[in-house]
Amino acid sequence: MYDPQTLMQLSYDISKAAQGEHTAKYRIYGTATGMKNSCEMGVLPTRNFQEGVFEDINLISGEYLDEHHKVKVISCAQCPIACEQMSIVKTGPFAGAMTGVEYEALQANSCNLGISDIRASIQLLEIADHDGMDSMTMGVTISYAMECYERGVLKKEDFACKSYPEGLEMRFGNAEAAIALAKMIRDREGIGDLLSNGTRIASKIIDAERGTESWKWAMNTKGLECPGYDARSLKTFAIGLAVGTRGGCHNRSAAYDPDMKGETNRFTLDETRGKVAAESEEYAAVYDTLPLCKFIRRCFTGKADRSGAWPTIAKLINATTGWNFGYDDVDLIGVRATNIKKAFNIREGWKPEDDDLPWRWKHEPFTKGPAAGVVVTDEELAYGKQLYYKAKGWTEDGMIPKELLIKLGMPDVAEEIGV
Numbered sequence: 285m286y287d288p289q290t291l292m293q294l295s296y297d298i299s300k301a302a303q304g305e306h307t308a309k310y311r312i313y314g315t316a317t318g319m320k321n322s323c324e325m326g327v328l329p330t331r332n333f334q335e336g337v338f339e340d341i342n343l344i345s346g347e348y349l350d351e352h353h354k355v356k357v358i359s360c361a362q363c364p365i366a367c368e369q370m371s372i373v374k375t376g377p378f379a380g381a382m383t384g385v386e387y388e389a390l391q392a393n394s395c396n397l398g399i400s401d402i403r404a405s406i407q408l409l410e411i412a413d414h415d416g417m418d419s420m421t422m423g424v425t426i427s428y429a430m431e432c433y434e435r436g437v438l439k440k441e442d443f444a445c446k447s448y449p450e451g452l453e454m455r456f457g458n459a460e461a462a463i464a465l466a467k468m469i470r471d472r473e474g475i476g477d478l479l480s481n482g483t484r485i486a487s488k489i490i491d492a493e494r495g496t497e498s499w500k501w502a503m504n505t506k507g508l509e510c511p512g513y514d515a516r517s518l519k520t521f522a523i524g525l526a527v528g529t530r531g532g533c534h535n536r537s538a539a540y541d542p543d544m545k546g547e548t549n550r551f552t553l554d555e556t557r558g559k560v561a562a563e564s565e566e567y568a569a570v571y572d573t574l575p576l577c578k579f580i581r582r583c584f585t586g587k588a589d590r591s592g593a594w595p596t597i598a599k600l601i602n603a604t605t606g607w608n609f610g611y612d613d614v615d616l617i618g619v620r621a622t623n624i625k626k627a628f629n630i631r632e633g634w635k636p637e638d639d640d641l642p643w644r645w646k647h648e649p650f651t652k653g654p655a656a657g658v659v660v661t662d663e664e665l666a667y668g669k670q671l672y673y674k675a676k677g678w679t680e681d682g683m684i685p686k687e688l689l690i691k692l693g694m695p696d697v698a699e700e701i702g703v
């Protein structure tokens with residue numbers, strides 16, 4: 285540690301700022317407080333992303349959770365915010381289930397499954413958390429299976445297992461069936477074995493066997509199940525999800541933020557959005573590299589921007605290492621991190637067509653809510669990708685020029701994958 289005293293003072297200042305108005309919602313209700321807002325904006329995944337508003341939102345909101353199920357808040361080590369809402373089920377068939385509940389996990393395992401009973405959602409999340417499954421991927425995979433059932437691609441008997449030898453009626457809203465399928469996925473039992481691969485692989489195999497087109501409602505990008513902000517009417521975020529190196533991830537692209545905060549016109553694209561998407565991704569990469577929790581992002585100046593955060597982050601780095609980082613050096617962390625991730629993908633066989641969105645987001649508009657009638661057209665997606673590649677300094681095909689990698693201090697990477 286180069287300068288412990290300064291580091292302690294900086295930590296104290298950040299902790300104090302993290303107790304302010306910009307984190308109040310996380311401290312009181314946790315991230316689940318976003319459920320109502322997403323519903324009002326028409327971007328809340330509902331029944332496998334078929335709609336963006338849920339009729340029983342008041343029964344699955346952060347406020348409802350707080351009133352009926354929250355027992356305490358817990359935090360990651362040393363965090364002064366403590367956003368995790370530890371919640372318990374006190375009544376009904378799932379009594380005793382207990383786990384931390386946050387927005388992404390909750391939406392994937394409630395409205396996205398057509399489930400209004402938040403007690404069933406807590407039970408689903410407990411299974412995922414205790415047994416090491418990603419709750420978002422699990423929820424979206426179950427919602428894919430439910431849609432397959434409702435459209436006749438999968439039948440009741442396809443869901444036969446030890447506990448339900450006759451199979452399951454895998455309808456949206458059937459909490460008992462969703463919980464049984466979560467356990468089958470966990471145990472790789474019956475069709476759970478296939479579904480444990482996630483929606484991209486499962487749909488490919490199911491479609492090949494049955495001559496169906498269930499890939500159209502397999503809600504993933506690059507094999508990662510979609511997060512809880514429907515991108516049809518969040519067009520900057522749609523770019524971020526399409527180009528995401530690990531697939532569309534709300535933690536790697538924070539471009540839903542400007543779209544949802546009204547800093548952009550979320551229903552259209554314009555020439556500024558490639559830069560917005562690229563900068564949001566680089567911004568997130570700086571936080572992830574240190575690492576810092578992104579929930580303090582508004583604590584510096586009230587805006588989640590570089591001018592607020594970078595000077596403090598530079599001081600943190602300098603006090604820790606004795607280096608002499610400034611604004612531009614912090615900026616470079618995000619640029620380098622995003623380029624090396626893309627370089628990894630290129631080396632492993634990435635193709636331009638891999639930067640894509642789920643079919644549904646491009647072809648099926650919602651019928652209800654403020655985002656009704658909107659999709660991301662193929663033309664918009666192609667335009668958005670071009671804007672993003674240009675903002676990154678990449679070629680029109682999304683490849684990284686050799687000179688750029690050399691300028692970023694990565695001559696070996698330039699040699700291997702640069703063009």
Ligand code: SF4
Pocket residue numbers: 310358359360363364365366367368577578579
């Ligand atoms: S570090 Fe972030 S995610 Fe963890 S408890 Fe604090 S605010 Fe929540």
